[in-house]
Amino acid sequence: MRKDIHNSEIPVVCRACEARHRGVCGALNPDQLLALSKHTTRKQYADHGELVAAGEVSNQYSNILRGVVKLTKLMPDGRQQIVGLQFAPDFMGRPFRADSELTAEASGEVQLCSFPRDILDKLIQQSPELEHALHEQSLRELDEARDWMMTLGRKTAIEKVASFLLLIAAHLDPEREEAAAVTFDIPLTRADMADFLGLTIETVSRQMTRLRKLDLITIKQNRTITIPDVDRLAEIADGI
Amino acid sequence: MRKDIHNSEIPVVCRACEARHRGVCGALNPDQLLALSKHTTRKQYADHGELVAAGEVSNQYSNILRGVVKLTKLMPDGRQQIVGLQFAPDFMGRPFRADSELTAEASGEVQLCSFPRDILDKLIQQSPELEHALHEQSLRELDEARDWMMTLGRKTAIEKVASFLLLIAAHLDPEREEAAAVTFDIPLTRADMADFLGLTIETVSRQMTRLRKLDLITIKQNRTITIPDVDRLAEIADGI
DNA sequence: CGATTAATTGAGCGGACTCAAAGCTAGTGG
DNA sequence: CCACTAGCTTTGAGTCCGCTCAATTAATCG
Incomplete structure (x- = not known):
């Protein structure tokens, strides 16, 4: 209250x-x-x-x-x-x-x-x-760490990048309605994204343009991302 | 008490x-x-x-x-x-x-x-x-998960396998003296090791034989491992 | 506007994967 | 006790994804 x-x-x-x-x-x-x-x-x-x-x-x-x-x-x-x-x-x-x-x-x-x-x-x-x-936060962090381990260990480069974008979108806009378009600024550089995903800068960049050419995202000034269809990106992220 | x-x-x-x-x-x-x-x-x-x-x-x-x-x-x-x-x-x-x-x-x-x-x-x-x-255990698990994320994201196959063996050795024998030889049974199959490390069965197997040929481990019946020099294996695990 | 850093794009390489086959182990039943 | 099977593990050959190195383009900031 x-x-x-x-x-x-x-x-x-x-x-x-x-x-x-x-x-x-x-x-x-x-x-x-x-x-x-x-x-x-x-x-x-x-x-x-x-x-x-x-x-x-x-x-x-x-x-x-x-x-x-x-x-x-x-x-x-x-x-x-x-x-x-x-x-x-x-x-x-x-x-x-x-x-x-x-x-x-x-x-x-x-x-x-x-x-x-x-x-x-x-x-x-x-x-x-x-x-x-504090315990609740630790558990949330543990849940997130484990999701991420799946991403690091088993996903391909494009799946990793898609997963990352969805993760950021979820964090920056926790109460967004399902399936609507989302726009946000990535709070990380390509180098950070690479360090996050266990990839190189170049691979991250290549996958970003790949997602863009597939019309799964639009990119403005390297930072501002729009995901027109969250579910479609989620399918890529989950390898469906 | x-x-x-x-x-x-x-x-x-x-x-x-x-x-x-x-x-x-x-x-x-x-x-x-x-x-x-x-x-x-x-x-x-x-x-x-x-x-x-x-x-x-x-x-x-x-x-x-x-x-x-x-x-x-x-x-x-x-x-x-x-x-x-x-x-x-x-x-x-x-x-x-x-x-x-x-x-x-x-x-x-x-x-x-x-x-x-x-x-x-x-x-x-x-x-x-x-x-x-319970909170303490959650924090320990979180610490371990993060170590592991480093392993999954950035280590090579041989480093991953070396890290895994050291992890198991530490868990099964928590109070071993430093730098002494350790012998233990891996509680996982090669398939499990692969799922743990984000590799394939074949790659895990190849790295195990590679470590054996480097005299960093000995293998008995695919399960029983001896690490004659823990520090030397740790150097491999850390990419030194 | 020029300078500096960040990001993209390209070419070629290599480590881990895939597919395939053979070798071991352990368990079963003759 | 040994042959036989089923599953696990190792080994080999070839491929491909992501990395490395290099050059270009785009963004940022004084």
């Missing part, structure tokens, strides 16, 4: 924040939210900004307020794989562990609301609802 | 169960354990037995008592990808959702301890410790 008509109990910094509605902060009561808000700092990152480096001990968690964050893994010889994409108002960070072999990087402009690890860890202990909210 | 000297409070069926120590049941107090144990049933599955089918509404959760469980995804045209491997005493099931597009299948003989969904869901609400334990 949103109590926004008289929300004087809600900390000022949190009032307009989406994380209170669709993110983890929704699991906190006004007192807890106030306690947390006293330790939050807003951070802004430019495109390609590194939010946390691989192997770094991060003593911060964050909510994503705006933008898209890439989670990437790197091999010694430079091969790279994006293993997670996070959108506002997702929670960011690995609960119960400070270290991680992941790099978090801004894809476009990103705004975070960060808070110290120990503050949230304490709140988690006090609030089962908060742990539940 | 293990209270096993006088454990008359522990239900009989749970006394010898590893899930109480390394699994989720460790988060339950004796009363809760008793309540749960009244609804548990033991189930046995033969090799290739289907524990839950894709799309099926499962009203059961389980602990794996013995054996290895494959979680697989299937495409309309039959392409298959293993997206998770679970070992005793893992918890099995998707909390807070009855449906799932996953199939769970026994790899070799499997013994489960199953219990109704609503019983555990109620226990979760009463016990933050239980939710925490």
Whole structure:
């Protein structure tokens, strides 16, 4: 239940924040939210900004307020794989562990609301609802990771690209009506798409033009995509 | 703290169960354990037995008592990808959702301890410790899924097979000393390995012989593997 | 507008796949 | 105990998809 008509109990910094509605902060009561808000700092990152480096001990968690964050893994010889994409108002960070072999990087402009690890860890202990909210997000991420493993392991290049476009469309416009046309901006470069899909830039590009020539998508300025018939693209993505 | 000297409070069926120590049941107090144990049933599955089918509404959760469980995804045209491997005493099931597009299948003989969904869901609400334990397992699975995405997306065939062997070795013998030789039985067929790694049976087989000829492994009866030098195999797996 | 980066397109190569056949294992029954 | 079968695994030959290397075109930004 949103109590926004008289929300004087809600900390000022949190009032307009989406994380209170669709993110983890929704699991906190006004007192807890106030306690947390006293330790939050807003951070802004430019495109390609590194939010946390691989192997770094991060003593911060964050909510994503705006933008898209890439989670990437790197091999010694430079091969790279994006293993997670996070959108506002997702929670960011690995609960119960400070270290991680992941790099978090801004894809476009990103705004975070960060808070110290120990503050949230304490709140988690006090609030089962908060742990539940974090648990739900972990499970969503796990479901997504597994879908993606199917894509990485078994799909062809064109199926991968089609799957990716549908994934982005679903994330950027969660409540779109079925089967209607969708238009959106890809928040990733071709290089990022390649790292996401386990392909090369060139192959991604070739499949994009292939999809365009099949009239399954239209492309404006390399970024703006329209999918005239989502179901038809989904058939390609699923190899039907 | 293990209270096993006088454990008359522990239900009989749970006394010898590893899930109480390394699994989720460790988060339950004796009363809760008793309540749960009244609804548990033991189930046995033969090799290739289907524990839950894709799309099926499962009203059961389980602990794996013995054996290895494959979680697989299937495409309309039959392409298959293993997206998770679970070992005793893992918890099995998707909390807070009855449906799932996953199939769970026994790899070799499997013994489960199953219990109704609503019983555990109620226990979760009463016990933050239980939710925490489940959350921790979800996070471990997510970490593993992401490692694996790197493998699927960016590694060559021989690197994939090497990575797989190291993964299995780590799971079957979690406390082995570093760098010593390891011997174990692969709990999967070549076909399963292929579905795990996004390869074909033939390619898996070729890479196995290649690793054997490089003296990185020895193979007995197609199943029993010895890794004489784990670090050297790890270098192959990481492309060094 | 020029400079720089991102994306596309082309030609040729190679690693993993496909199709095919032979070798092993384990299990069965004579 | 051994022949026989069925399934799994290995090996071989040839093909193709996606990669590499290279050049061109398009977008972005001062």
